[in-house]
Amino acid sequence: EVDLVESGGGLVQPGRSLRLSCAAFGFNFNDYAMTWVRQAPGKGLEWVSSISGNGASGGSTHYADSVKGRFTISRDDLKNKVYLQMNRLRAEDTAVYYCAKSPGYSSNYFDSWGQGTLVTVSA
Amino acid sequence: IQMTQSPSSLSASVGDTVTITCRASQDISSSLAWFQQKPGKAPKSLIFAASSLQNGVPSRFSASGSGTDFTLTISSLQPEDFATYFCQQYDGFPFTFGPGTNVDVK
Numbered sequence: 001e002v003d004l005v006e007s008g009g010g011l012v013q014p015g016r017s018l019r020l021s022c023a024a025f026g027f028n029f030n031d032y033a034m035t036w037v038r039q040a041p042g043k044g045l046e047w048v049s050s051i052s053g054n055g056a057s058g059g060s061t062h063y064a065d066s067v068k069g070r071f072t073i074s075r076d077d078l079k080n081k082v083y084l085q086m087n088r089l090r091a092e093d094t095a096v097y098y099c100a101k102s103p104g105y106s107s108n109y110f111d112s113w114g115q116g117t118l119v120t121v122s123a
Numbered sequence: 124i125q126m127t128q129s130p131s132s133l134s135a136s137v138g139d140t141v142t143i144t145c146r147a148s149q150d151i152s153s154s155l156a157w158f159q160q161k162p163g164k165a166p167k168s169l170i171f172a173a174s175s176l177q178n179g180v181p182s183r184f185s186a187s188g189s190g191t192d193f194t195l196t197i198s199s200l201q202p203e204d205f206a207t208y209f210c211q212q213y214d215g216f217p218f219t220f221g222p223g224t225n226v227d228v229k
Contacts, residue, residue, distance in 0.1 A: 047218040
């Protein structure tokens with residue numbers, strides 16, 4: 001059974017950094033694209049970043065304009081983990097961050113979600 | 124690509140049939156997914172490729188559409204179906220979600 005477990009959230013001051021992790025279980029991790037999606041309190045879902053699996057596109061990454069240049073997605077296929085390094089955090093980055101798995105090595109729709117980890121950016 | 128949903132909320136009773144509409148600002152072919160989310164919980168994937176059910180999703184959920192106009196229909200609404208429903212396009216980056224439709228108890 002597929003399971004995704006996020007960690008690393010917490011309270012952080014504006015301008016500081018935080019790294020989120022998502023541990024994957026129950027599937028051949030390196031074959032699948034992974035994505036981070038966030039949800040600000042009381043708001044809708046916002047796609048943040050995706051990284052492809054190790055197919056023809058070889059770990060290509062994509063970012064929302066709102067995080068480009070500040071956030072970096074990466075994956076460690078030996079540890080079955082995907083990461084989101086978040087730098088220069090802003091109050092508007094406050095959200096629950098979910099990792100999600102795509103059904104193939106290309107990023108498209110999601111077939112499994114983690115439970116989320118809350119990031120609060122506040123002085 | 125901008126995604127819109129209507130209605131933003133609706134009230135229904137157990138046993139009702141409800142329909143939610145999602146519209147894309149440009150042609151996305153069939154690259155559309157639907158999710159269900161309950162308060163304090165992670166989203167759950169329901170539909171991909173506009174009309175295909177994810178494994179384990181009850182058959183009372185159905186969806187259709189292509190291009191710019193899509194619908195999600197829940198037949199014979201069950202108590203566990205009261206939730207917020209989001210659509211999402213994955214035709215191209217950046218992926219975008221609709222604002223959600225809240226289905227609550229009449």
